[in-house]
Amino acid sequence: MRVRVRLALGRVGFDAILRARRELGLPIVAPKPAFAHGATAALAEGGWLLASYHPSQQNTSTGVLTAAMWRDAFVTAKRLRDRV
Numbered sequence: 791m792r793v794r795v796r797l798a799l800g801r802v803g804f805d806a807i808l809r810a811r812r813e814l815g816l817p818i819v820a821p822k823p824a825f826a827h828g829a830t831a832a833l834a835e836g837g838w839l840l841a842s843y844h845p846s847q848q849n850t851s852t853g854v855l856t857a858a859m860w861r862d863a864f865v866t867a868k869r870l871r872d873r874v
Contacts, residue, residue, distance in 0.1 A: 794837045795867045800844030801825045838870040
């Protein structure tokens with residue numbers, strides 16, 4: 791199975807994906823994409839990196855990440871998956 795969309799949960803997850811790609815010798819996304827909820831970056835081998843705020847209790851209870859934003863992340867992931 792080929793992974794077409796990588797959904798990074800939070801900045802830590804986002805940076806970890808980029809670091810793992812570098813350590814595995816996979817093409818690096820350049821320039822490094824800025825982390826923001828809903829940000830996307832095309833990957834050299836095909837597929838996408840999609841960023842989302844982490845669905846922690848702190849983020850959800852303070853409104854940093856709303857239910858609509860969380861749902862939209864998955865809608866975007868599906869749309870990107872279908873583009874590949």
